[in-house]
Amino acid sequence: ITEAPEDTVVRETPHGRDLFLPRARLTDFAEASGPAIGVLAYEALRVEAHRPRVGLETDHRTIPHELGWIGSAVHLEKGCYRGQETVARVQNLGKPPRRLVFLHLDGSEVTLPAHGAPIRLASEGEEGRQLGFITSSARHHELGPIALALVKRNVPVDAELIADSTAAAQETVVEP
Known part of the structure; x- marks a missing residue:
């Protein structure tokens, strides 16, 4: 065009x-x-590519480190911006409190977990403590049901999870 x-x-x-x-x-x-493509296919391709979207993968507490945006969204040499102290502290001293993960969801469920659905360890079942939440979910033409989620940084990368009531295997997007 x-x-x-x-x-x-x-x-x-x-x-x-x-x-x-x-x-x-x-x-x-x-x-x-x-x-x-339509919006549903567009979203499925975005989730497959592990591309966070403002408003879905972000909330009022999100910092760039959690989404892997530190290299592209923040100029660390720039002075005075909102959240500068938090970004600098995580950059220089530690790790972010949460991290973005890609989830392969169990395909036997009819519905996808909604935005905000809780993530728990599969070994603790649906009564275990919440370790994160779904940010986006979609049905991919090849991968089936997939999702992005924010989880606490100390969740083991090989842990099997439950997203709402759906079994999920995680793939690391942002290193813990």
């Missing part, structure tokens, strides 16, 4: 081109620009 009409927004990203347009115009652009 060389020029987009007024009612269309084109956003170039490091991951490709996002094209936002009215549904009625979708077939016109599909032929000219290649295959288009």
